[in-house]
Amino acid sequence: MQPPVPSSSPILLNIGGKQYATTVETLTQREPDSMLAAMFSGRHTVARHPDTGMVFVDRDGKHFRHILNWLRDGAVPALSVSEYQQLLREAEYYQLLDLADCIDEKLGSEKAENSSGAELTRRDVIKCIQDRNHKVRFRGVNLSGLDLSMLDLSEVDFSDACIENTKFSCANLHKAKFRRVEATYSSFQSANLHECELIEANLEYSNLDKANLQSANLQDACLKDCSFIATDLHSSHLQGADLMDANFSGANLEGANFKGARLTGTNFQGANLQRAFLRELDLRSAHLTGAKLGGANLLGAIR
Template identity: 65%
Template structure:
């Protein structure tokens, strides 16, 4: 039997499930904890074909060239997702931990790209809004920059608007019913009379936005920021404002019936004539808030 480890540059002939490969001991032992490194460490006796000197491994050889190229150059090939699954299975068999980690990294990156893959571009949006009745119902616009555009009266209902950039956009009377707008930015946007019924605005930034008479009933506003926003006569019934920041916001005449305000920040907010009946305000920060004329019947403070 040949002592492979005695010469790292020696050529090794491999028969992987019927496919023939030639490489060196140095390549096969690049990852010292792998099964290949153990096989060719010199500590094990390997059976070779008596005629041609090939070491046989009973595995599918379809992706073994990628295994060798990884060991040579530490490069992950570009493959279809189903092929990555096959390569991952081989990498696990040969216990190539570095390749396993890189394949998972590639697959995770692809998932992130797919999640935020948009169906339209900013240019497409601009072309669309030139028509009178614009609808983006159910469309994925995640990650788009739609700042400063006139999107008034546009129907975004049921759309995916994650991390969309809306600063200073005119969204007056736009419909956002049941949208997923998590972490989107509406900084200083005009949202007068908009409809956000049932919308997910978790972590959204609406500081300085004009939301007069906007409908946010049943919306998820957890961890969102409305600092300095104008929410006069806004409808916030049953909205979840847990950990929301409304410091300095104007909520004069707003209806917060059934809203969740646990740990919400309402410091300096204007709550004149706001409807706060039977709300639990015990864990709400109200320092400096204006409450004259507010309906606090049955509220817990």
């Protein structure tokens, strides 16, 4: 939390290497529910370059001039179809829903068909989560191939959904429900999955590096070939999970429960397994070099 910047104060932005100057008023007034408005509302701490004071955003800088012109005067430029599609992606990323609607009209379509065949677009998801007067549910919905990175999806119910090759990187998924989802090849890198439910989820080949999975419930989940490098799984529930060839190197698994889990070829090198429940498990093919096992329950385990 930081004190709000006066609305007329200049803001220096570095968007993908291109530099822009604008004001807090421009970034917050026209679309107050957007990501840009949230960044400069004073509710969040925004990292700035120590020398220039610039705020860096890792997006395409070429189209950001159109974003600023929209925020200043509501103008939508005349562009080619391919350029409109590129601008639409930027508008959806910044959660500028009114701009996205105008671009759709320019393209002659109220709702673009997602190339992955998903039933919803990123913008549809954003519209749903902006209305927090009711619980958000995407049960059984096809969200495959969408980029849902950095969104606040806390407590959203994705049970039985298809989210294959979907990006949740850096998203807030606190207490979200992923029961029985099909989520192969998805990315949850650096996401907040604290206390989320992944019971019977199929996450094969997914990336969960550096994610927060403290107290998460992954019972009976398929986690084959998943990557959990440097992930925090403190007190997580992994009973009955298939962890074949999963990579937990450097992960925090203190107090995790592995009862009945399959650990064939699982990599625990350098992991913290202190006070973990590993009783009666076959650890012969698991890689435990450098793992911390102090206080772990290894009664009856085969090593």
